[in-house]
Amino acid sequence: MKKSLAALILFAGLNASAQTPAHEKLVQYVKPIIGTQRMGHTYPGATVPFGMVQLSPETDTPSYELNGKYNPDVYKYCAGYQYDDKTIVGFSHTHFSGTGHSDLGDFLIMPTVGALKLNPGTADKPGSGYRSAFSHANEVSEANYYKVKLDESNITAEMTTSARVGFHQYTFPKSDQSHIILDLMAGIYNYPDKTVWTYVKILNDSTLVGYRQTNGWARTRTLYFAMAFNKKFTQYGFKKYEKRQVYGGFWGKFNQSKNFPEIAGKQIRAYFDFKTEADEKIKIKFALSPVSMDGAMANMQAEVPGWDFDKVKTDGQALWETALEKITVSGSVAKKQDFYTAMYHTMINPTMYMDVDGQYKGIDQNIHKADGFTNYTTFSLWDTYRALHPLFNIIEPQRNADMVKSMLLHYDQSPEHMLPVWSNSGNENWCMSGYHSVSVLADAVVKGNAPFDANKALDAAVATARHRNYEGIGEYIDKGYIPDEKTGVSVSNTLEYAYDDWAIAQMAKKLDKMDIYNEFIKRSENYKNVYDPAVGFMRPKLANGTFRAKFDPLSTINEGFIEGNSWNYTLFAPQDPEGLIKLMGGDKRFVRYLDSLFTMELPDKYFAETEDITRDGIIGNYVHGNEPSHHVAYLYNWTDKPWKTQERIRMILNRMYKPTPDGLGGNDDTGQMSAWYIFSTLGFYPVAPASNDYAIGSPAINGAVIQVGGGKIFTINVKNQSEKNVYIQKMVLNGKPLTGLSITHQDIMAGGEITFFMGSKHK
Amino acid sequence: MKKSLAALILFAGLNASAQTPAHEKLVQYVKPIIGTQRMGHTYPGATVPFGMVQLSPETDTPSYELNGKYNPDVYKYCAGYQYDDKTIVGFSHTHFSGTGHSDLGDFLIMPTVGALKLNPGTADKPGSGYRSAFSHANEVSEANYYKVKLDESNITAEMTTSARVGFHQYTFPKSDQSHIILDLMAGIYNYPDKTVWTYVKILNDSTLVGYRQTNGWARTRTLYFAMAFNKKFTQYGFKKYEKRQVYGGFWGKFNQSKNFPEIAGKQIRAYFDFKTEADEKIKIKFALSPVSMDGAMANMQAEVPGWDFDKVKTDGQALWETALEKITVSGSVAKKQDFYTAMYHTMINPTMYMDVDGQYKGIDQNIHKADGFTNYTTFSLWDTYRALHPLFNIIEPQRNADMVKSMLLHYDQSPEHMLPVWSNSGNENWCMSGYHSVSVLADAVVKGNAPFDANKALDAAVATARHRNYEGIGEYIDKGYIPDEKTGVSVSNTLEYAYDDWAIAQMAKKLDKMDIYNEFIKRSENYKNVYDPAVGFMRPKLANGTFRAKFDPLSTINEGFIEGNSWNYTLFAPQDPEGLIKLMGGDKRFVRYLDSLFTMELPDKYFAETEDITRDGIIGNYVHGNEPSHHVAYLYNWTDKPWKTQERIRMILNRMYKPTPDGLGGNDDTGQMSAWYIFSTLGFYPVAPASNDYAIGSPAINGAVIQVGGGKIFTINVKNQSEKNVYIQKMVLNGKPLTGLSITHQDIMAGGEITFFMGSKHK
Structure with a gap:
């Protein structure tokens, strides 16, 4: 048996405060993938210690109900990710770690290229929607960093976080039809009425704010967001999936489904279109707030004022290192x-x-x-x-x-x-x-x-x-x-x-x-x-x-x-x-x-x-x-x-x-x-x-x-x-x-x- | 032709500022009932000039939809009241005056005695629910004052307002089963999904706060309230009318439908029970806020700190007098x-x-x-x-x-x-x-x-x-x-x-x-x-x-x-x-x-x-x-x-x-x-x-x-x-x-x- 390195340093008379140990980086030993198969209910995505944002892929989020009855499959997806799955639906910003009942999965983002598909599609036919096949061979899961290649689109998705901001980085192929989908209906332990209300406001050609109110395990919960792109979108729009529409009398004045800056309803998926060069990176900062859209924007500006993905990743991993030490x-x-x-x-x-x-x-x-x-x-x-x-x-x-x-x-x-x-x-x-x-x-x-x-x-x-x-x-x-x-x-x-x-x-x-x-x-x-x-x-x-x-x-x-x-x-x-x-x-x-x-x-x-x-x-x-x-x-x-x-x-x-x-x-x-x-x-x-x-x-x-x-x-x-x-x-x-x-x-x-x-x- | 009285006073050399004219009260000429029959779409209830609260009876609030189609009857009830109707459903706190499309009708209150009925019932059978027959002979409609006798219960209902507070005064018969119903589903231009969310919190044995979020003509609207009784209720409860219930797993710990201080859902009617002596008055202060429950409470405390119904009525009528002058x-x-x-x-x-x-x-x-x-x-x-x-x-x-x-x-x-x-x-x-x-x-x-x-x-x-x-x-x-x-x-x-x-x-x-x-x-x-x-x-x-x-x-x-x-x-x-x-x-x-x-x-x-x-x-x-x-x-x-x-x-x-x-x-x-x-x-x-x-x-x-x-x-x-x-x-x-x-x-x-x-x- 040998003494731990830190203990040896101490014995050498060095100061033993938390800052000084010059040992190997401990963060290298963190394998967020542990527990993602079967019943661990952990997730492989990015978060900082005790962070408000947990940005992680969803491999599936089955409905809480199937044919009017409880769907036992929903239980597997408490954290949104099951290691044995072959497809990824998207990346959402909130997850419980290891729970046996669940909620969250807010604000699912998915990048795609080609014809716009606003439905996720099914796991057996990933091309049928925005869902993509992926392989663990192309997946990296570290403390505060997650990376995966999406096979359908050939997009490399990377993500990291600060306490209140999810930072996405998508490396696109060359395409005139590059999309970022923001699915506001998606969620964990979802059922048709879980999303009580959604609101989105487009502030300019690269920034939006909004909120989502859910009636889930948290009965009365509203989560606000602010979302910024590093590149201007060429156009945007949304589709409503609720059966009953709001009073329609005077809405014909605008084409509200496209380039209209105010979106609201119960079942909404929005999209943002871009033209991308080969290997062009579209970055997204996505801040959360439990209080207001203004709060989300302030959180973004305070924590991630710039566009340096690596800095956010490194800063977050340094927090983990300090915590692990x-x-x-x-x-x-x-x-x-x-x-x-x-x-x-x-x-x-x-x-x-x-x-x-x-x-x-x-x-x-x-x-x-x-x-x-x-x-x-x-x-x-x-x-x-x-x-x-x-x-x-x-x-x-x-x-x-x-x-x-x-x-x-x-x-x-x-x-x-x-x-x-x-x-x-x-x-x-x-x-x-x-x-x-x-x-x-x-x-x-x-x-x-x-x-x-x-x-x-x-x-x-x-x-x-x-x-x-x-x-x-x-x-x-x-x-x-x-x-x-x-x-x-x-x-x-x-x-x-x-x-x-x-x-x-x-x-x-x-x-x-x-x-x-x-x-x-x-x-x-x-x-x-x-x-x-x-x-x-x-x-x-x-x-x-x-x-x-x-x-x-x-x-x-x-x-x-x-x-x-x-x-x-x-x-x-x-x-x-x-x-x-x-x-x-x-x-x-x-x-x-x-x-x-x-x-x-x-x-x-x-x-x-x-x-x-x-x-x-x-x-x-x-x-x-x-x-x-x-x-x-x-x-x-x-x-x-x-x-x-x-x-x-x-x-x-x-x-x-x-x-x-x-x-x-x-x-x-x-x-x-x-x-x-x-x-x-x-x-x-x-x-x-x-x-x-x-x-x-x-x-x-x-x-x-x-x-x-x-x-x-x-x-x-x-x-x-x-x-x-x-x-x-x-x-x-x-x-x-x-x-x-x-x-x-x-x-x-x-x-x-x-x-x-x-x-x-x-x- | 004779000069107006005020002009004559002026000619007599008196000061002509807005405060001084010693003429007859003009408020006596205000007949809010004008326009309540057929197409005027006005309402007979109480409000102060430009007030945030418009507290007025609903004689009916038909659904916007009938058998899946637009219900043309809904149009008659833009202000909730039609003079030819024979029954009153209750008294709600917000109304447009004279509009041709509508919304509002928030927070319907109805006093009843006897067996608790939480459904309004139908106009042809007022006893089938909490609805009551009434007669114009027993109705008084003035600026900032409305009074009516409810035939079913023999309760005299009176109401007045300050800018942000509705003040109800119900004179009950002697009864061991006196109720105040707070219907959070009711509304004008209502349809089944219009009420997006409701929340109620009982603060003590005579005070509650809450809010109601609606998707109506105002697409995304939340109105907060604070409600205070001048008498302690003996018990309270609610019933949910939505088909789909929230996750029920762990709620069996409480009987939530009775004396449980936190109520939330989409389709809710609450009740508060009392024992009343003959001619006992139950007073209710009901404050609104577009911002928060705290805001509603602050509005109540600032505008109507006490329980003097007549003072609130008189103060409001004085505002009208000044405006009319x-x-x-x-x-x-x-x-x-x-x-x-x-x-x-x-x-x-x-x-x-x-x-x-x-x-x-x-x-x-x-x-x-x-x-x-x-x-x-x-x-x-x-x-x-x-x-x-x-x-x-x-x-x-x-x-x-x-x-x-x-x-x-x-x-x-x-x-x-x-x-x-x-x-x-x-x-x-x-x-x-x-x-x-x-x-x-x-x-x-x-x-x-x-x-x-x-x-x-x-x-x-x-x-x-x-x-x-x-x-x-x-x-x-x-x-x-x-x-x-x-x-x-x-x-x-x-x-x-x-x-x-x-x-x-x-x-x-x-x-x-x-x-x-x-x-x-x-x-x-x-x-x-x-x-x-x-x-x-x-x-x-x-x-x-x-x-x-x-x-x-x-x-x-x-x-x-x-x-x-x-x-x-x-x-x-x-x-x-x-x-x-x-x-x-x-x-x-x-x-x-x-x-x-x-x-x-x-x-x-x-x-x-x-x-x-x-x-x-x-x-x-x-x-x-x-x-x-x-x-x-x-x-x-x-x-x-x-x-x-x-x-x-x-x-x-x-x-x-x-x-x-x-x-x-x-x-x-x-x-x-x-x-x-x-x-x-x-x-x-x-x-x-x-x-x-x-x-x-x-x-x-x-x-x-x-x-x-x-x-x-x-x-x-x-x-x-x-x-x-x-x-x-x-x-x-x-x-x-x-x-x-x-x-x-x-x-x-x-x-x-x-x-x-x-x-x-x-x-």
Whole structure:
């Protein structure tokens, strides 16, 4: 094992601040293509860290409906791109990374030559529309850069971004009929009425502005744009695809479909025509704003005043380099590709959500201004409270604090007076269970990363957790569990609420609000109320206090759970592993339970019930592709067999993450799967966020250096690590033996050094 | 004849400023019900002068479509109310006054008791929905006050307004099931997709905000509201009527249809429940904003902070009193009712269009701020350039100047870089022909009422008139007329452009821009190019310079004209009556032509082609109910038979205007019909706006005093006037005989006195 280069530099007495490490460029290891095949739901396009624009190709965007019914194919295209597809429809400016439900895909642009075709056509006949065949051989996907050759037109498409501006560069062949198509109907998780309204205003022969209002997963969302070409178009026009037209009485005065500067309607595709020489580049700057067309134009002018494509690309990649350098690891190229792509995927969502002047649209549908902080959106909190936000508290503490501020403003502006559940672009879609934003707040407060009003955060958490008419909270408060009669997900909700309540209690304790601590620490024990000792599982309970007769611990749907069966969810008391083990009959029975989980054969009929993941996302009956069991492999630490944690973690790392397009075993879930990877690779994991403790796992690299802020570093040395040497023989922290199975947040943030001594046999 | 009371007071030496006249209240003569029967298209509800809120009952709002086709019934309901109807659907907050196409009808409110019915039901079965029968016996309609008893519920509804706030007061019976329904789907000229989006946010147990976005005559329009009750509702909810629902995945967490504070969708009706005691009043303040929900709330707080219904009513009526006092007339009660209702109808549209802080949404769909002036919308310029804006230049010069400023900002913000044609709420619907905004600008500049950038006004007018791709302007410039091949309205457009060009020339002359003067004075003669001396009519001309063979001077549709046949439009050269008379063969033939127009029998088949008016709106073949002939009766002044003008004017006044619900012979057209009435009743008329001259007609009152600003008055004495004594025997202006047939704008605005001596025989 060799020390990481950065660590060596440090040892040589050099300054260790984030700016100085003279090591190799880490951005080279980012492979955005990882996860684009099958269920990863990532995208290969260009974005900067936490950028508002995610400019990426769509290989398909099937309709949400097919013959009046839900179209299951739509699910594959949550990020608009599937690696196995042979055609590209176009390039749009907004994408979620790794989600299991979706939206966005705004403002699809496609360059074409020849006769104008305003319909995309079909994948089996790319020439039938503006869609084009492409080949991965002609495709380049880097952090903040995407390039592909479009076979139909022989156009080379390149794209890069700044935070709020997508920059396209299309190299055309010689043609008198070169077109740029702007499809305002296209979208991800689209259905016929999703586009509520579209407006476009042509300002001059090379500039336009407009907006698109959608009713999607974000129910009421308007996104504004400004679009500038580096070359004057010779003419322009549009076609409407809606059945019903606006009152037509007096519109005959103009030919509105051609060279008319004001376009509006529900289903619109516009085009801009050019004559191009061979290899002529048409460049497009496409700025977004959640506030106004003026805002979009101001964003463009502030971020990309000129036309230097390479500068925008380079500037954005420099941002990535700085972000990636927060952790330097040593290991194989494949390991670094896995690691830095995981780092990359943790820094896409949440996304910045405000104009350069700080204005944004709140969930109250009013315009607000973020003063002195960055406002964020895209909070997939059921996923990300687990490891993503804890990771931010180490490597991006300022951003995490700003995310908390954004969540507190959401609370202020929320008509329901609740913290976000799954929020996007000033909308709440209530996706998934629990009120896990409280965990994010508590984790930041408990760990001392709280440059916000912590008492207000506590108030918001308490108000949210006392919201009696939110999914069974009233019954939960009254009975200590949610009755099965109330909801089909009564058990998982009860368990998640109990954890969240514990997080609130920890925050209250930190803030010395002991009445609140007492209320919520009591609530946090509610997990015990749905455990049926007769069967040894968490089990749906009726309002009368008896357990429901019908019960299958392998089944999820209608069995009281969501995205996890009772076998997995029974282990969901991360706040109290000791209590859980006691409840379940002590160490021996608990280890046997865990072993069974990882090794049992899951009958096919149950696999169909595990949502969002491929068969690869499951080990035995352990479902890594969904989140509820992300802490489970670490639970052996609380038994007399902690080495089994080390073994399982390495197995999961090996089986669930590969540096290939199909390298993710399930949805990346806006970075939670990647955050699990980063922590577990480094050798520790936040089993219970809102605690200062990280559970020790098994480091899977040869060493790492974490920039923990203020010029301090935390060095991880891993001696004798290999695919076989997965067992910890001993640990030394800052020169002293580490005998427990955890390290604290303070251990890390103070800077220092931990050394793992690995071996092939467990101790 | 006796002098008007105000004039007598003046003669007694009292100060004559606008504030002081101690005469009877003029507001008593305002009968908003005039014109609500048949084709007047006025409404009986409450508004203040030029107010942003027009709160009025809807008796019906039929769908624009019936079985997939245009529903001709929709036309009757341009203002939402037809006097002959027996039921009221509810009370909405926005209405055009007197238009022939329509929109608006936003935010319909209806109080009910008993079982909740969220559908309006049908007129023949009012109990089948929330609709109620009513009787005119239980109806009061005053300026800024409307009251009606709803027979179904026994609720007395009263309403009044401030500029931006509608104030409802509903006196309920005792009931445990009292409801206020807020129908967000209802609207005028409605069709199934017109409501693009609706959003409602409940702030507390008595306050809500929201908005409604529509795709109507105003293509892209969002109107925001804030609604406050004086009593807490016990519960609330809504129902969605759209077929397709939003993604439903995670919404089961709440019962969203009841007591859930965030409502959004396309087709929504909401309700608010109360328990009421006998005669308990539920009051509602309903504020509008074109900018935001915050803006609506600020408007409410600024204009109506308290709950004093009577104060709001009294304050608004005081505004009307001040506005009406600009002209005091003496005459019968019926005459005063006609006159002051006409005054009232001239001061509804255009309407104020900005928040209390000056913000408004421009036609560029951006938010702007009006600094130092009032921004207006609802410009029906094809109608109003003729007499309404000239009237404002006398009695409301400041408002007219602000309207010009609003039009110039429209020009600045217009994607087409054109002055408004028919604009409403930051939208252009291009209704009707010509570019008559230039006449409004020129009239203000020529008359010296130009506290705006007059050179900029000229630039805007010229740019608009040179807009080659606007409805034949290119051909008009090249050939001197619009070829019949280009458009079905080639002749009327050619004639109107020629007049507008003359107006531009006058403005240019006033501003000493002689090159522009020369260009446009030449263009103004283009009217001659479509006159066919062989038939003695203006006639469609082909691109090759020959007249079209097929021609029927009595027909309008597809004959080269709009809202007027060739018989009427042949007289449309108000800028050059002498030239026209010469063109048509001299005095004798011209008088015979005019006489024929007024006396001929129009065969039934042609009547069907005269749009927007009842049979009563026609005298012979003279169509008063449409505007193109509004100057025609005055044209005798340019012949040797000027007494025929006097006779015709009195005939038109008598036949076209009555103080009854059916008292208007055609659409009031946002006040143009009423402005014609006011001028003609006073004895003069602006035949060619942008000229300083008014043609003398025949005064139809016994005297009048006009407040012309700066404390000055212009007094009109009419001696010996009666229904028979319609002929002017002599005129004296400021003590000197007036021998011509015109007075100037300066004569009026300088203050002074004119005396008409009337007799039963023409001189």
